[in-house]
Amino acid sequence: MFKAPQISKCKLVYLPKVKDVRGNLTFIEGDEHIPFPIKRVYYLYDVPGGESRGGHAHKDLQQFLIAANGSFDVVLDDGHNKERYHLNRSYYGLYIPNLIWRELDNFSSGSVCLVLASEKYDEDDYIRDYDELKKANDDANSLDI
Numbered sequence: 413m414f415k416a417p418q419i420s421k422c423k424l425v426y427l428p429k430v431k432d433v434r435g436n437l438t439f440i441e442g443d444e445h446i447p448f449p450i451k452r453v454y455y456l457y458d459v460p461g462g463e464s465r466g467g468h469a470h471k472d473l474q475q476f477l478i479a480a481n482g483s484f485d486v487v488l489d490d491g492h493n494k495e496r497y498h499l500n501r502s503y504y505g506l507y508i509p510n511l512i513w514r515e516l517d518n519f520s521s522g523s524v525c526l527v528l529a530s531e532k533y534d535e536d537d538y539i540r541d542y543d544e545l546k547k548a549n550d551d552a553n554s555l556d557i
């Protein structure tokens with residue numbers, strides 16, 4: 413049976429935006445606007461020009477990335493297909509399921525990457541070998557899970 417590639421699960425999600433003369437407000441509820449309960453929040457900031465982050469995948473972790481300030485690019489890869497996203501607004505974000513290799517680059521000055529995560533930090537959840545990620549996706553496809 414045909415199984416959609418893992419990368420097709422990655423998507424931009426537009427968030428509620430409450431406009432006000434005092435400024436705009438955006439909110440996110442776990443399991444509502446994003447497809448998982450939020451167990452952890454972290455953020456990347458003060459990224460020097462030309463630097464990149466990521467360079468790995470996760471076995472189980474799902475994440476949602478928002479450009480809370482400024483802009484950056486996210487390159488996603490499931491071992492077979494690659495897509496580049498440019499994030500530059502705080503009222504939408506990028507959903508990344510498990511088994512997706514990610515690289516973040518092209519950070520603008522003063523940018524902040526806000527990350528909502530489905531699990532607490534666990535070094536054992538990292539896949540740092542690209543071939544291992546590719547094999548994990550191939551195995552998941554052949555098992556049809």
Ligand code: T46
Nearest residue numbers: 452454456465466467470475477514516525527532533
């Ligand atoms: C991703 C991008 C956007 C912790 O102690 N707790 C945490 O929650 C995290 C995320 C990291 N750390 C420690 C572990 C390392 O010693 O911070 C150090 C740097 O972490 P990492 O190499 O994972 O950072 P990035 O920016 O390369 O990647 C992280 C996420 O791991 C990754 O999934 O999408 O941010």
